[in-house]
Amino acid sequence: MVLRVDPQDTIAAIATPYGESGIGIVRISGPEAAPIAENIFRPRRGAPQLCSHQIRYGEVIDPKGGETIDEVLLTFMAAPRTYTRQDIVEISCHGGFWPLKRILELVLRQGAREALPGEFTKRAFLSGRIDLTQAEAVLDIIQARTDEGLRLAEEQLRGGLTKEIAGLRERLVGLLVPIEAFIDFSEEEEDKPPLGAVTAGLRGALATIERLIAAHEEGEPYRDGVRAAIVGKANAGKSSLLNRLLERERAIVTAIPGTTTDVIEEALNLSGVLIRLMDMAGLREPRNEVEQEGVRLARERLAESHLIILVMDRSRPLDEEDRAIFRAVAARGKPVVPVLNKVDIPPYLAETALIRETGWSHPYPISALTGEGIEEMKRGMVQAIIAGRLKQGEGELIPVNLRHKLVLERARDVLDKILVNRQQEELPWDLTAIEIRRALAILGEIVGETTPEEVLDTIFSQFCIGK
Ligand code: GDP
Numbered sequence: 001m002v003l004r005v006d007p008q009d010t011i012a013a014i015a016t017p018y019g020e021s022g023i024g025i026v027r028i029s030g031p032e033a034a035p036i037a038e039n040i041f042r043p044r045r046g047a048p049q050l051c052s053h054q055i056r057y058g059e060v061i062d063p064k065g066g067e068t069i070d071e072v073l074l075t076f077m078a079a080p081r082t083y084t085r086q087d088i089v090e091i092s093c094h095g096g097f098w099p100l101k102r103i104l105e106l107v108l109r110q111g112a113r114e115a116l117p118g119e120f121t122k123r124a125f126l127s128g129r130i131d132l133t134q135a136e137a138v139l140d141i142i143q144a145r146t147d148e149g150l151r152l153a154e155e156q157l158r159g160g161l162t163k164e165i166a167g168l169r170e171r172l173v174g175l176l177v178p179i180e181a182f183i184d185f186s187e188e189e190e191d192k193p194p195l196g197a198v199t200a201g202l203r204g205a206l207a208t209i210e211r212l213i214a215a216h217e218e219g220e221p222y223r224d225g226v227r228a229a230i231v232g233k234a235n236a237g238k239s240s241l242l243n244r245l246l247e248r249e250r251a252i253v254t255a256i257p258g259t260t261t262d263v264i265e266e267a268l269n270l271s272g273v274l275i276r277l278m279d280m281a282g283l284r285e286p287r288n289e290v291e292q293e294g295v296r297l298a299r300e301r302l303a304e305s306h307l308i309i310l311v312m313d314r315s316r317p318l319d320e321e322d323r324a325i326f327r328a329v330a331a332r333g334k335p336v337v338p339v340l341n342k343v344d345i346p347p348y349l350a351e352t353a354l355i356r357e358t359g360w361s362h363p364y365p366i367s368a369l370t371g372e373g374i375e376e377m378k379r380g381m382v383q384a385i386i387a388g389r390l391k392q393g394e395g396e397l398i399p400v401n402l403r404h405k406l407v408l409e410r411a412r413d414v415l416d417k418i419l420v421n422r423q424q425e426e427l428p429w430d431l432t433a434i435e436i437r438r439a440l441a442i443l444g445e446i447v448g449e450t451t452p453e454e455v456l457d458t459i460f461s462q463f464c465i466g467k
Contacts, residue, residue, distance in 0.1 A: 007126050010036065011115035012107045014100045015466035021095030026103045027466060028112055029120055033087040034076055036110040039063055040103075041074050041091075050089075052078035060091065060103050069106065070099040084120055085127035118463025122456075125448060132448025132459070133161045136401060139463055140223075147272030148222040156399035161212075164398060165446050168208050172440050175201040179433045193429065195422070202419050205439075209412045216400040221306055223401070225267060225274035226385055229302050231329060232311030233321045237341040240368035241311055242266065242279045245378070271382045278305065302328070307335050307384055314340040314349045314365070318357060326358050335384040338363040339377055344370050403455070407445045414439040 010030025016023070028036060034050050042048070043058035050056065054076065060069040070093040082088040091107075093099045108114060118139075125135045133156055140153035178193040185191075221227075230238045246266050268275045278301050302308070308329050312322065329336060338360040340351065344367040355361055364380050366373035400408070418435045421427035427435075444450035 007123055010112045011119055011123075012036075012104060012112040013115035013120075013466035014104055015090070015120075016095065016100070018097055018100075019095075023092050024095040024100040026091045026093070026100060026107060027115075027120065028089040028091075028107055029082075029084045029086050029115075029123060030112070031087060032111055033089045034078075036107055036112055037074060037076065037089040037091070039110050040106050041072070043074075050074070050076035052076060053081070060093065060106065062106060069102050070094055072103075080127075083129070084123035085129050086123060115465060116460075117465050118460035118467055121463060121467055122460045130157075131159075131162055132451060132456075133165075133399075133404070133446060134159060135448070136403075136459060137399070138467065139459070140399075140401075142464070142467060145225075145267075146222075146269055146274040149274065152219055152222045152397060152399045155397070160398050161400060161404065162447055164208070164212060165443055168205055169440055169443055171201060171205050171208075172436055172443075175205075176433060176436050176440075179429050179436070183430050183433060198432075199419065199422065202415055206412060206415050206419070209408050209415070212398060212400050213405055213408050213412070215398040216402070216405040219397055219399055221273070221385075222397070225276040226307055227276050227278065227301070227305045228307040228309055228381070229305035230277060230279045230309045230311060231302065231325060232341075233313070233319075233325060236311040236313040237368045238279050238311050241309070241339070241341065241366070242277055244368045244371060244374055245277060270378055273382065273385060275307075275381065277309075299328075302332060305332075305334065307337065307381065308332065309381070310336055310338045310360070311341050312339065312349070312354065312363070313342055314347050315342045315345050316348055318349065318354070323357075330359075336360060337377065337380050337384050340365045341368055343367045343372060403459075404446050407442060411439045411442040414442065 008031065010028060010032035012026060012028040015025045015027040038048055038050060040060050040063060041050075041056070041058055042061050043056045046056075056074045056076075058072065058074065060072050061067065062069060073092040075090045075092070077088045077090075079086050079088075091103055093103055104114075118135075121130075121135050121138050124130050125132060130138075137153045137156035141150060141157065144150035144153055175198055179198070182191050182193050230242055232238050245268055266277050268277055310325070310329055312318075338358065340349065340354070340363045343365045351363065351365075354363060362380075364373055364377040366377050368374075414435055418427060418432055418439075422432065441450045445452075445455070448456070
């Protein structure tokens with residue numbers, strides 16, 4: 001929808017959130033931005049003409065009746081040194097619904113059109129100021145839920161992925177040159193492209209693509225949060241711990257074993273990492289249909305989790321159910337945060353016996369009931385995440401979202417097929433060239449050069465109006 005509107009008309013929108021605030025901004029972009037602003041703006045001092053990249057103080061006036069709407073600061077930025085590469089005017093007025101609404105209405109009455117969601121950023125993309133990965137990064141920055149998510153989005157905005165894709169495409173173009181020269185100018189045997197070098201080049205490109213696909217998985221905890229599963233036998237205190245970590249009542253806490261039959265998920269921000277906590281039904285054998293569903297879901301979530309919080313009840317002896325859970329957890333080979341709950345009541349389990357039995361050193365003694373030991377346990381969670389290489393991995397993390405990953409997989413399949421067919425001597429050089437060009441076009445979708453319009457529409461429609 002957004003693409004099919006004229007990118008040359010003048011658009012306007014409120015660029016700040018609705019609600020009461022110190023200031024609010026109405027943004028205008030397009031060739032009519034300056035004349036529209038001059039019609040409704042009266043500077044306190046100086047000539048009415050606007051100068052580029054200067055802030056003016058004055059009032060917004062309704063040109064019809066001369067009524068003053070608000071006291072404002074007005075910034076005019078002439079093309080092309082602007083976000084959209086068009087003329088832009090930003091009117092900073094008092095925050096709050098009415099001043100913003102009335103100024104926007106005035107601007108629209110002067111001939112501007114109300115911007116669609118993401119249309120300013122779309123213009124930045126269409127004008128070539130940013131590529132598609134950077135436009136997506138703008139969206140990620142707006143929607144970032146943690147410091148780490150923000151850091152990754154900012155890396156993308158700086159062009160982290162763009163550089164990788166450019167390098168990859170350069171390498172493929174380098175392979176194409178001798179192949180196309182041979183097809184176009186020569187039929188001589190000795191001018192044949194060097195098969196070994198082409199194969200090695202394709203393998204190198206494939207390795208880069210595989211590394212980028214893997215980067216998608218690595219970045220997942222930053223984008224979508226670390227999935228932490230809280231497991232332990234019924235009544236160990238999982239729901240109480242979840243509530244304690246979240247500091248509010250979410251899961252229903254009861255003394256009847258097996259009440260958490262569903263998986264409850266809540267988000268927690270720990271040192272800038274989003275942790276998605278999942279309270280699981282016990283991993284024991286289900287006794288009825290409702291439990292069966294809960295247990296199935298719990299096993300699935302355990303497989304998907306990045307981190308396991310294992311809750312043990314220190315006031316009771318270990319039993320077979322505990323041991324079955326230990327085995328299930330150990331089998332996953334994921335970072336584990338072992339906790340010994342209920343330290344506020346007399347212990348039954350000795351820590352040393354437990355360490356001997358499970359092999360997990362340093363369990364965190366806590367009381368989900370009183371809150372004792374919870375802060376140390378939270379620090380332990382962050383450390384386990386770091387130790388699990390979820391954080392501070394080797395080298396800089398390259399931001400690869402799901403869309404990028406799916407495109408990369410398609411490019412990988414094309415290159416894979418060329419290699420297989422060439423090995424079987426079935427692929428003539430002209431077809432090899434066509435296939436390499438196809439891979440290049442697919443990779444172009446990532447940065448937005450060859451992206452289908454529907455995909456662009458979907459991406460920009462996720463933005464808010466005014467961005
Ligand atoms: P879940 O089945 O593992 O989710 O366990 P719950 O969180 O429902 O807790 C089971 C029972 O243990 C409830 O009666 C809780 O009040 C109690 N409980 C949980 N944590 C503690 C704790 O640290 N100390 C004590 N004394 N009781 C606790």
